[in-house]
Amino acid sequence: MPRPRRPLLTRDRIVETALALIDADGLGALSTRRLAAALGVQGPSLYNHFATKDDILDAVADTVTGAVDTSGFASRDWTAALRDWAWSYRRALTAHPNIVPYLAQGPGRRPAALAMADAVYGGLVRAGWPPARATHIGAALRYFVAGSALGSFARGFVEDPELYAAHYPHLRQAHRLAEHQQSVDEGAFALGLDALLHGLAAEYTRTVGTVESARPKG
Amino acid sequence: MPRPRRPLLTRDRIVETALALIDADGLGALSTRRLAAALGVQGPSLYNHFATKDDILDAVADTVTGAVDTSGFASRDWTAALRDWAWSYRRALTAHPNIVPYLAQGPGRRPAALAMADAVYGGLVRAGWPPARATHIGAALRYFVAGSALGSFARGFVEDPELYAAHYPHLRQAHRLAEHQQSVDEGAFALGLDALLHGLAAEYTRTVGTVESARPKG
DNA sequence: TCCCCTAAACTAGCGGTGTAAGTTTTCATT
DNA sequence: AATGAAAACTTACACCGCTAGTTTAGGGGA
CATH class of the missing domain: 1.10.10.60 (Homeodomain-like)
Structure with missing residues (x-):
C-alpha cells in the first residue's frame, strides 16, 4: 500500500x-x-x-495527566485547593491504572505535568508559602497520590486466610482486604490526605501566618 | 556442558x-x-x-523489602515507630531505585512484604488503633514512601530555565531543582512525613484516647 | 500545467527477548 | 549397581522495537 x-x-x-x-x-x-x-x-x-514507542507512551501519559483539575488554586484557599487537586489527580490516575507505572516513573517534562506543577507551585506561593516549602508540599502530595494509584495495597492480599494465619499472626483477617479492595484503598487515601493537610495547616499557622492571610488574592 | x-x-x-x-x-x-x-x-x-523471569524479580524485590526495619513497633510509641519505619523503608527503596517500579507495582504477597505489613498492622492495633484504621494508616504510609522512592520529583526538571519561563511562569526557578535533586526529594519526604504523622496524632487523640494510652504495652 | 519533493503507507529484515523442548552427564538414593 | 532427579547444554519459536529501502499520493513552485 x-x-x-x-x-x-x-x-x-x-x-x-x-x-x-x-x-x-x-x-x-x-x-x-x-x-x-x-x-x-x-x-x-x-x-x-x-519517533519511538516511548514517545507514544509519553503522549498517552500526557493526556492522562491533562485530565487533572488544578482550577481550585485560582479560587479556593490553599488547603481546599490541595484537597481538590489531590482527589482529581487520583481520579485521573485510577481511571487508567495500567499506565501509572510508566507515568509515575518518567520525567515530569511533559507539558501537562509541567502545567500542573506550575499551577500547584504558583497557588501555594500566592497563599504565602515560601518557595522552597511550596516545592516540597507539591512533591509530597505527588508522592502520596502516585503511590496510592500505583500499587493497590489491598490487591496484594489473597482470599485464602490460612496462607497468612501461620506466619503472620496479625494478618489473620487480611483476606477480607481482597473483598473490599477499592474501599480500603480509597479509605487509606482519604485518611492519609486528611492527615497530610491537617499537618500542613498546623505548619502553616506556625511558620507563615494567621489563617486570614491564606485567602486567595482576588 | x-x-x-x-x-x-x-x-x-x-x-x-x-x-x-x-x-x-x-x-x-x-x-x-x-x-x-x-x-x-x-x-x-x-x-x-x-520458573519465570518474574519469579527472579520477585525474589529480588523480596530481598530489598527484607532490609526494612520494623523493630520500632516492638519498643517505641506508635508515632516514633511509624517514623522510623517510613525512613527505613525509604532508605531500602532508594538504595535500589531501579527495582522500585517493579516492587511498588507487584502484589504484596512476597514474604518480606507480608512480614512488614504484619509488624506495622500489629503495632498500630496494639497501640489502640481500630483494626480498620490501622490498615488505612499502613497503606497510606506505604503510598507515600513508594511514591517518594518511585519517581524523583526534582529529576524531572531540566537545566535550561528558558524552557520553563515561556509557558510556566511560576516555574522560572525550577531549573534549580535539578541541582539539588536529592535534597529536594528528601526535604519533601521529611515535610510530608511530619505532616502525616502530625495529622495522625491529632486524629488519635480525637478518636482513640489520650496520649498516655499510646505507650507500648510493655 | 508539469515537476518534484515530501508524506505516509508498505515489505523485509536485524538483533534481542522470554521460554519451551529435548539432550547429556553427574550426583544421590535405593 | 541401577535409577531417577538435577543442572548444565543446544536448538528453536514467536514476538519485540526499530531500521532501511520502496512505492505512490498530495501539495507547492516554475
Whole structure:
C-alpha cells in the first residue's frame, strides 16, 4: 500500500487507541505491532508519526495527566485547593491504572505535568508559602497520590486466610482486604490526605501566618 | 556442558547478581541472557532455579523489602515507630531505585512484604488503633514512601530555565531543582512525613484516647 | 500545467527477548 | 549397581522495537 489518499493515522488516533489497549490489556501487552493492527495498519507505520514507542507512551501519559483539575488554586484557599487537586489527580490516575507505572516513573517534562506543577507551585506561593516549602508540599502530595494509584495495597492480599494465619499472626483477617479492595484503598487515601493537610495547616499557622492571610488574592 | 560437579548457580547467587545488574544498568537492561552471562552460564539455565523471569524479580524485590526495619513497633510509641519505619523503608527503596517500579507495582504477597505489613498492622492495633484504621494508616504510609522512592520529583526538571519561563511562569526557578535533586526529594519526604504523622496524632487523640494510652504495652 | 519533493503507507529484515523442548552427564538414593 | 532427579547444554519459536529501502499520493513552485 502506497501513501493513501487520506492519512490512515493521526497522532491523536494513535494515542487514543494506545490508551484503550493499555486500559484493556495492560502496559505489557502494548506492542507496536498490536497497536498498529488495532489501527488497521502495519507496525512500522507508527514511526511516521512518533519517533519511538516511548514517545507514544509519553503522549498517552500526557493526556492522562491533562485530565487533572488544578482550577481550585485560582479560587479556593490553599488547603481546599490541595484537597481538590489531590482527589482529581487520583481520579485521573485510577481511571487508567495500567499506565501509572510508566507515568509515575518518567520525567515530569511533559507539558501537562509541567502545567500542573506550575499551577500547584504558583497557588501555594500566592497563599504565602515560601518557595522552597511550596516545592516540597507539591512533591509530597505527588508522592502520596502516585503511590496510592500505583500499587493497590489491598490487591496484594489473597482470599485464602490460612496462607497468612501461620506466619503472620496479625494478618489473620487480611483476606477480607481482597473483598473490599477499592474501599480500603480509597479509605487509606482519604485518611492519609486528611492527615497530610491537617499537618500542613498546623505548619502553616506556625511558620507563615494567621489563617486570614491564606485567602486567595482576588 | 553436562551437569557440573558442583552447581554453578544457586538462587541466592542469581538474585544477588540480578540486583547488581539492575542497580548498574536499570530494570530494562536485565534480560535472562545477560543475567546468565554475568553468572558464566547460558540463558535457559536460569530456569532450573526459577520458573519465570518474574519469579527472579520477585525474589529480588523480596530481598530489598527484607532490609526494612520494623523493630520500632516492638519498643517505641506508635508515632516514633511509624517514623522510623517510613525512613527505613525509604532508605531500602532508594538504595535500589531501579527495582522500585517493579516492587511498588507487584502484589504484596512476597514474604518480606507480608512480614512488614504484619509488624506495622500489629503495632498500630496494639497501640489502640481500630483494626480498620490501622490498615488505612499502613497503606497510606506505604503510598507515600513508594511514591517518594518511585519517581524523583526534582529529576524531572531540566537545566535550561528558558524552557520553563515561556509557558510556566511560576516555574522560572525550577531549573534549580535539578541541582539539588536529592535534597529536594528528601526535604519533601521529611515535610510530608511530619505532616502525616502530625495529622495522625491529632486524629488519635480525637478518636482513640489520650496520649498516655499510646505507650507500648510493655 | 508539469515537476518534484515530501508524506505516509508498505515489505523485509536485524538483533534481542522470554521460554519451551529435548539432550547429556553427574550426583544421590535405593 | 541401577535409577531417577538435577543442572548444565543446544536448538528453536514467536514476538519485540526499530531500521532501511520502496512505492505512490498530495501539495507547492516554475
